[in-house]
Amino acid sequence: MDAVFIDLDGTLTDPKPGITGCLQYALERHGLPVPHQDELTWCIGPPMQESLRTLAGSEAGGAQMLIHYRERYAEVGLFENKVYDGIPEALAALRAAGPRLYVATSKPRVYAERILEHFGLAEHFLRIFGSELDGANVRKTDLLRFALSETGENPANAMMIGDREHDAIGARAHGIRPIGVLWGYGSPEELELAGMTRLLERPAQLATLL
Known part of the structure; x- marks a missing residue:
């Protein structure tokens, strides 16, 4: 090779604490139920846009949640x-x-x-x-x-x-x-x-x- x-x-x-913590933040900002971090590990690996679209239930909702997700991830989440x-x-x-x-x-x-x-x-x-x-x-x-x-x-x-x-x-x-x-x-x-x-x-x- x-x-x-x-x-x-x-x-x-x-990356579990950072990714799932930012997902919880995005869900809360979007007014959706916030599950335990262990229930969000399926989002680790696939493109985040796809996971957020699934969580939000729509393309537009996923796009808005991505903004919220990155608000926290860019400053805190990536180092968790x-x-x-x-x-x-x-x-x-x-x-x-x-x-x-x-x-x-x-x-x-x-x-x-x-x-x-x-x-x-x-x-x-x-x-x-x-x-x-x-x-x-x-x-x-x-x-x-x-x-x-x-x-x-x-x-x-x-x-x-x-x-x-x-x-x-x-x-x-x-x-x-x-x-x-x-x-x-x-x-x-x-x-x-x-x-x-x-x-x-x-x-x-x-x-x-x-």
Whole structure:
């Protein structure tokens, strides 16, 4: 493998407090019932626009909730986050093995860059690919198409590591090998059905992929 694309939420960091807390804030601002954070973890991974549209029940409502969500997330929520144990060491070992490392997240790039810098992970990656605030490249299929065009990487010699089905769907659309991680928010059943070719149980196994 010459290139490894890695998801952010649920793969490198656990974003549950920040994402679910901001969802609660957006729901409250929108006048909707506010469930417990544990009931909102299904929103971690998919494009946030889609999750908010589902919660609001309409396209217009979802768009308004996105504004409220970002009010809190941009200042507080993005740092209510935790690097998974073993990730810094695993990234260092993976990079030492030779492949070029990139982040590929549906989270807006401006937030992803701040998170990775804040937690000292940015140094491991050549580039950080994320969506734009206007929604461009929010789907993993579009994001990876853009990343491949920007980097010139051969998809046949690349892998995508992530914790949700969207990572596998995006990777397989371009002939990239999808690898699933089980410490995030996707179940083994979800990842297997999506076509992940291998499932990892702990971060230390990342360095064994090559």
